[in-house]
Amino acid sequence: MAAEPLRLVEKGSLGTCWYGKYHYVEPWAGCSHGCAYCYARLRTPVTGKLRELGTVFEDPRPLWPADELPRRIAAEVLSQDVRVVKLCRYTDIMNPAFVRSGLTWEILDALARSPVERIIVTTKGLPDERLLALMREHKAKFSYNAAARPAADSALEPHLPPLADRLAAAAALRSAGVQTTIHLDPLVAGIDDEAAKLRPFLDDLRRRGLLRVMFSYLLLSDPILARLRDQLPPRLLDRIVAAYDLTRLDRYLPRDEETAYYSTRPELKHASVDKVAGALRELGFEFVLCSLKSTPGPERGEYRDAKPCDGTFYA
Ligand code: SF4
Numbered sequence: 343m344a345a346e347p348l349r350l351v352e353k354g355s356l357g358t359c360w361y362g363k364y365h366y367v368e369p370w371a372g373c374s375h376g377c378a379y380c381y382a383r384l385r386t387p388v389t390g391k392l393r394e395l396g397t398v399f400e401d402p403r404p405l406w407p408a409d410e411l412p413r414r415i416a417a418e419v420l421s422q423d424v425r426v427v428k429l430c431r432y433t434d435i436m437n438p439a440f441v442r443s444g445l446t447w448e449i450l451d452a453l454a455r456s457p458v459e460r461i462i463v464t465t466k467g468l469p470d471e472r473l474l475a476l477m478r479e480h481k482a483k484f485s486y487n488a489a490a491r492p493a494a495d496s497a498l499e500p501h502l503p504p505l506a507d508r509l510a511a512a513a514a515l516r517s518a519g520v521q522t523t524i525h526l527d528p529l530v531a532g533i534d535d536e537a538a539k540l541r542p543f544l545d546d547l548r549r550r551g552l553l554r555v556m557f558s559y560l561l562l563s564d565p566i567l568a569r570l571r572d573q574l575p576p577r578l579l580d581r582i583v584a585a586y587d588l589t590r591l592d593r594y595l596p597r598d599e600e601t602a603y604y605s606t607r608p609e610l611k612h613a614s615v616d617k618v619a620g621a622l623r624e625l626g627f628e629f630v631l632c633s634l635k636s637t638p639g640p641e642r643g644e645y646r647d648a649k650p651c652d653g654t655f656y657a
Pocket residue numbers: 373374375376377379380381382383432433434466
């Protein structure tokens with residue numbers, strides 16, 4: 343079967359986050375944030391488009407010429423009668439080159455002025471002042487989601503902007519009335535949940551007034567593991583690998599054979615969910631556990647202490 347192409351506007355499908363009741367916008371192929379665990383760089387819609395555009399994942403290129411792109415996205419959301427958009431599935435809307443050039447602003451501005459009712463931005467990047475102003479201006483339309491790990495380190499995420507700056511941007515949006523959620527994602531059990539990392543991180547969120555959290559765990563595959571083996575210091579690699587059951591691949595999206603991943607060992611994950619949920623509860627956070635990235639099948643619904651996301655928490 344031929345691989346699906348990378349489309350500018352794509353309807354979510356059965357089994358994806360929020361059960362497909364939204365559309366993804368994918369303005370470009372590639373991402374320069376360089377996360378070692380990135381699954382997007384391996385997906386065939388992305389690799390096919392990168393080949394077509396003559397580039398590599400680390401050097402993202404718009405799917406259309408930059409001067410046409412915002413207009414094309416606006417036309418697509420109109421023709422597909424899109425109500426809710428999520429940015430992005432295979433890249434990050436806050437890629438620094440496009441924040442700097444203003445293309446990110448033009449795309450979000452086009453969406454904000456379209457009939458789309460909700461614009462869900464999830465990012466590890468950093469919006470500039472103009473982007474913050476745009477989201478403040480359209481605060482009823484935007485949901486802002488900053489993804490961050492308590493054990494942030496440059497081996498796993500070499501090119502992310504400083505965590506403090508990213509959280510400051512999130513806090514500024516929250517205090518301006520934009521719904522803002524911190525995604526503790528992707529967590530590695532036994533590393534991100536260590537009290538010495540987790541507690542100061544949550545205290546910092548609290549001080550900044552960022553009291554909404556979704557959390558989810560890293561998934562691995564053989565190609566992701568190969569990349570981690572290439573890039574990580576042996577000690578960190580060993581600690582990550584030790585947390586996974588590498589004997590069992592589970593398919594996360596029922597209709598997508600590319601979404602087979604190894605998960606955290608169940609006993610470790612239970613202990614970790616208990617720790618993270620316990621700390622969040624104690625500190626007064628509103629939170630959910632991502633249900634998409636929880637192991638398919640019997641494990642779903644097992645976590646008594648963490649409410650699973652029903653897809654509406656950060657919508
Ligand atoms: S920010 Fe997301 S898309 Fe970009 S490299 Fe990291 S995981 Fe991949």
